[in-house]
Amino acid sequence: MARKRNNEGEEGIGRVRFPKEKEGEMFGIVQQLHGSNQIKVLCQDGKERMCRIPGKMRKRVWMRQNDLVIIKLWDFQPSKADIAWRYLGNQVEWLKRKGYLRDLPI
Numbered sequence: 478m479a480r481k482r483n484n485e486g487e488e489g490i491g492r493v494r495f496p497k498e499k500e501g502e503m504f505g506i507v508q509q510l511h512g513s514n515q516i517k518v519l520c521q522d523g524k525e526r527m528c529r530i531p532g533k534m535r536k537r538v539w540m541r542q543n544d545l546v547i548i549k550l551w552d553f554q555p556s557k558a559d560i561a562w563r564y565l566g567n568q569v570e571w572l573k574r575k576g577y578l579r580d581l582p583i
């Protein structure tokens with residue numbers, strides 16, 4: 478994501494990534510951390526799924542409870558998924574204002 482600064486020095490929102498529904502992605506909220514790379518996520522469709530943090534994100538992006546994430550469902554086992562993206566605080570507020578998070582209890 479590209480962050481932009483205006484003349485007053487305030488940070489704005491550049492581009493915000495959205496879930497690609499054709500590829501099986503959706504919004505989710507981190508419910509519980511299960512150690513290592515396992516996380517329980519409440520998904521946009523109302524189901525709780527066990528998700529894993531892929532290797533390229535494991536040491537770079539730290540997850541906390543109630544973080545908004547994008548998950549990508551597994552093709553062969555839809556009860557599990559991978560974490561694809563984690564949103565920052567200002568991005569979550571922007572998504573709420575625009576009405577993209579109506580289905581989630583944030």
